[in-house]
Amino acid sequence: MRFKKNILLLLTMLCLSLSVLVLPxxxxxxxxxxxxxxxxxxGKISILTPEQVKRGKRLFNNSCAQCHNGGITKTNPNIGLDTEALSLATPSRDNIASLIDYMKNPTSYDGATFISDLHPSITSAEIFPKMRNLTDDDLFAIAGHILIxxxxxxxKWGGGKIYY
Incomplete structure (x- = not known):
């Protein structure tokens, strides 16, 4: 009888310790x-739902993180996805609508050249298959992830080689 109680106590403690470690x-x-x-x-704002945040992170990691892990830009480390860099782009890319526009029709940082043949976008989905099935809601979630x-x-976000 005492053995069963000890086993039960041990299992209970194990479950509790796992829940403390995993739940947070x-x-x-x-x-x-x-x-x-x-x-x-x-100047309009949007409050993302927790679901949009989770979805944006997952989609970003799947579609964008290969070149933008940690908010850097592997092909040009001078331009990251941090707030300052996004606001200094032409046009500025520091809001949801402008980031969605970029993901559909990307341009160079100065806005002078369309780069859909170089940067994954909806326009160039035949070249970049990961972009094929992304909906406007998906792009919204990805943009939200970038801005959050x-x-x-x-x-750390956009911090470049120092952190990543």
């Missing part, structure tokens, strides 16, 4: 302020 990883929830991003150049990261990862 999955229960991280960003507050509304962190999930609030600029929607367009007119400077709030979550601070100087």
């Amino acid at each position: 990883i999955y229960s991280i929830e960003l507050d509304e302020t962190t999930r609030t991003v600029q929607l367009d150049n007119a 990261q400077p709030k979550v990862n601070a100087e």
Whole structure:
């Protein structure tokens, strides 16, 4: 009888310790302020849902992170996905609408040249298969992920070789 109680106690402690170790990883929830991003150049804002945040992260990691891991740009380390770099692009890319526009029709940082043959986009989905099935909702979630990261990862997002 005592052996059964000890086994039961051991199993209970094991389950509790696992839940303490595992639950915080999955229960991280960003507050509304962190999930609030600029929607367009007119100053409208959007509050992403937790589902959009999770979806954006997953889609970014699947479609963009090969070249933009940690918000850097492997092909040009001088231009990252940090807030400052996005705001200094022409046109600025520091809001959801402009990032979606970029993912559909990418241009060089100065806005002078269309680069859809070099950068994955909806326009060049035949060259970049990962872009084929992305919907406008997917692009919205990816853009939201990009804009939330400077709030979550601070100087690491877009920090380049120093961090990644």
